Amino acid sequence: MKTALIQQRFYGTKEATVQATLSKIREAVQQDAELIVLQELHQTEYFCQSEDTKFFTYANDFEADVNYWSEVAREHNIVLVTSLFEKRTAGLYHNTAVVFEKNGAVAGKYRKMHIPDDPGFYEKFYFTPGDLGFEPIQTSVGKLGVLVCWDQWYPEAARIMMLKGAEILIYPTAIGWFEEDPEEEKQRQLDAWMTIQRSHAIANTVPVISCNRVGFEADNTGIMPGIRFWGNSFICGVQGEILTQANDSDEQILYAEIAHERTKEVRDIWPFLRDRRIEKYNCLLKRYCD
């Protein structure tokens, strides 16, 4: 199964950004991609650099957005993983990945469960933590364990998706550097981000697709220094081996063949599932075991 991810920048407006995404989807379809993954909140800038109620208007279009991307999936006959800003009612919003089947049907959605909040990433202002749990989404190209950005730091999320049958883990994400950080710190952050996601492939013997944005985006309030999204989107196999990886500066479409058979081959000889000590894992359900 040929999969693609689209690492791109923000084009200044939603309209221009969506047009750019569309043209890249067309390109990926010409390369026979059956599954296409977009980055976190791919329609707009990463607006969580400041807390401003004006950005909630982006979520007003959630239903129209769903209809739009449904049509894109149908027209191109692809399974499409999108990342949208969902309004459920006034004052109740989610960071929601919507997955479309090849016929345009909504295959399922995932509401980001772990919500970050640190300087420049003020997501707790915008997003109510997801209430759908960790449920993989059945599609014609496999059962997809879709998680979003901050979720990637939580082995629990990846594990649960796998235990519920996910065949691929998918992370739309938006993460980057502050320019003023020293180079070594930037390198540690990027390495940590790659390593933790590759580890989910290894621990769970599933491929991982991680799609990050790229390019510099200013904070519109001018308070924060802006974020240079570090790209480095990648697809890795079930032993965490990198199949393809983007650089930290350019828009890129990455492709990889995902062979579901490899999961069984590796699990048979590295049978981690066999030996979990579930009767001794109670502490995992506690905040802290003091």
Added chain:
Amino acid sequence: MKTALIQQRFYGTKEATVQATLSKIREAVQQDAELIVLQELHQTEYFCQSEDTKFFTYANDFEADVNYWSEVAREHNIVLVTSLFEKRTAGLYHNTAVVFEKNGAVAGKYRKMHIPDDPGFYEKFYFTPGDLGFEPIQTSVGKLGVLVCWDQWYPEAARIMMLKGAEILIYPTAIGWFEEDPEEEKQRQLDAWMTIQRSHAIANTVPVISCNRVGFEADNTGIMPGIRFWGNSFICGVQGEILTQANDSDEQILYAEIAHERTKEVRDIWPFLRDRRIEKYNCLLKRYCD
């Protein structure tokens, strides 16, 4: 706090191997190491390449071994992490890490919880799965989350140790290659092993010390092709960054300064603990969520 690990080979007999270990401990002590970590089952060959009842005799000396390493810790005024073959009674054995305080007292022990069993690593024949749970061991150099080898593939084990207050994760281990595997497969295995352990540092914001054996050991039955233990012992910091790493062929002593303050610094800005969705983690306590 200066820590050291000793990556070594098997010297043909327990006596010769222990003498070699002792001389390396003396060297590490001269370099002012306060915490010294030894590899898995460091007194003998990795005997689990075959299932042979004769090897149970190694466990008869467990109490004598404990007394011996206690005296080594006391004499050198070090916290010492050993990995021993424990006989509890006839027919009941464990793969047990015993940690000694600087005064020679037993600070605590950990019985390997996840027991592997695959061709050449027939541990389920020898070791009853641990019944002490995942309990960090308090010492004068910090609270040590000691886990053993196969445990390293389980994010659950690392997480629980951290949730119980472990300040360092420590993995005595014995893992290697079969010579006949293709180079790419060997590289994938080694990378996966490094990556999963570094990920425990990242997910839990704790340093990790992993001490592996090195050198070729034949299967004494001649049935299996023998194992080339791949060394590559390492110590990494709380973002998974490698502080020091051994090669795949030589005996080496590795040193690193562990700065516990760094844990707080990184956790304050990467507050993974804050956002765990514990009310949605029930599936982790199940064998499989079908």
